[in-house]
Amino acid sequence: MAAEKLIKVKSSGKWEGGLKTSISIRNFSPFIVDEPRSLGGTDEGPNPVEYVLGALSSCTSVMIAFIAKEKNFSYQGVEFKNDGTLDLRGLMGVEGVSPHFQNVNFEVIFKTDESDSRIEELKEEVEKRCPVYNLIKDAGVKIESKWYKI
Incomplete structure (x- = not known):
């Protein structure tokens, strides 16, 4: 190590x-x-959690750039769409209700000629190495992540 x-x-x-x-x-x-x-x-x-979603998009973008270079993955553009669900009862202090995201839906949309399997390979590596993605995941938030090309 x-x-x-x-x-x-x-x-x-x-x-x-x-x-x-x-x-x-x-x-x-x-x-x-x-x-x-x-x-x-x-x-x-x-608000703070909107910035968290923005941080997820921007951190993923940075990691895509780093890892795409390592893997010789070519793309002409990438866009992100995400949303997260909070239970406001957690913010109000209701016992047993988490104040953080319950789930996050995350779409990564490429303009690329790369194959679906290459996109999946990139996705796996980015999700393994992206600090913000892992911060959210390690908090126990369910992340539904879809990566595809247009």
């Missing part, structure tokens, strides 16, 4: 009132995390 090669990832946040938080990461402009009005927020930004 190879020696550990650890990196530290950081962020900071500042409460902006109500349910809104400004998040800073590295030297990028801060971004707003908020809740929709229906949950008491001002809807000035995506």
Whole structure:
């Protein structure tokens, strides 16, 4: 087994009132995390779990690029669609109800001439190595993942 090669990832946040938080990461402009009005927020930004779904898409995109290069997998484009289901009772503290996603549906749509078996091979490797995918999976969330080409 190879020696550990650890990196530290950081962020900071500042409460902006109500349910809104400004998040800073590295030297990028801060971004707003908020809740929709229906949950008491001002809807000035995506909520935390929407960012998790966005992180799943972007992390998968990065891993596809890395692994496609390793496997000589050619593609001209890739798009992502996902949704997750939460039981709001978990957020309200109801005993025995998890506050995180119950399930996540995830579609990865390629523009490629590669075969379905090559797409499946790439899918298996990405799902094995993608940090955000594994964070969600290891939390016990059921992930329904479909990868296909158009």
